[in-house]
Amino acid sequence: xxxxxxxxxxxxxxxxxxxxxxxxxxIGSSTEEFRKIDQxxxxxxxxxxxxxxxxxxxxxxxxxxxxxxIVLEHMTNREQFCDSILSxxxxxxxxxxxxxxxxxxxxxxxxxxxx
Numbered sequence: 001x002x003x004x005x006x007x008x009x010x011x012x013x014x015x016x017x018x019x020x021x022x023x024x025x026x027i028g029s030s031t032e033e034f035r036k037i038d039q040x041x042x043x044x045x046x047x048x049x050x051x052x053x054x055x056x057x058x059x060x061x062x063x064x065x066x067x068x069x070i071v072l073e074h075m076t077n078r079e080q081f082c083d084s085i086l087s088x089x090x091x092x093x094x095x096x097x098x099x100x101x102x103x104x105x106x107x108x109x110x111x112x113x114x115x
Contacts, residue, residue: 001098003041009096010045020092022055027085029059032067 001009013021029035035042050057060070075081089095 001039001042005098006039006041006045009098010049013046013096014049016094018053018055021094022050022057024050024055024057025088026057026059027061027072029061029068031061031063031065032059033065035067 013024030038035047047057058069059067060072061068062072062074064071085095
């Protein structure tokens with residue numbers, strides 16, 4: 001995630017009614033180390049402000065590592081996955097989507113180059 005993207009996302013998340021955002025499921029969260037060390041702007045603009053206000057973020061990723069609450073299986077049916085996210089979102093809830101646009105190939109854990 002780019003720094004400007006984390007700032008924008010944080011501003012939008014925290015300018016919305018908390019009960020419409022939290023608990024928030026962070027799909028593809030990576031590890032706590034990634035969010036705090038590799039890309040600390042994620043923690044600065046999203047994770048830390050949520051924690052400070054006692055808002056719950058549930059982190060889901062394919063890796064079973066520190067800071068991942070739910071370990072996901074590899075998914076091959078993107079449409080079914082998107083439908084599942086939509087059906088799990090309560091009425092009036094929000095879906096924030098962040099994905100690589102300017103990044104080169106990045107195999108973490110896999111890059112399908114799905115457009």
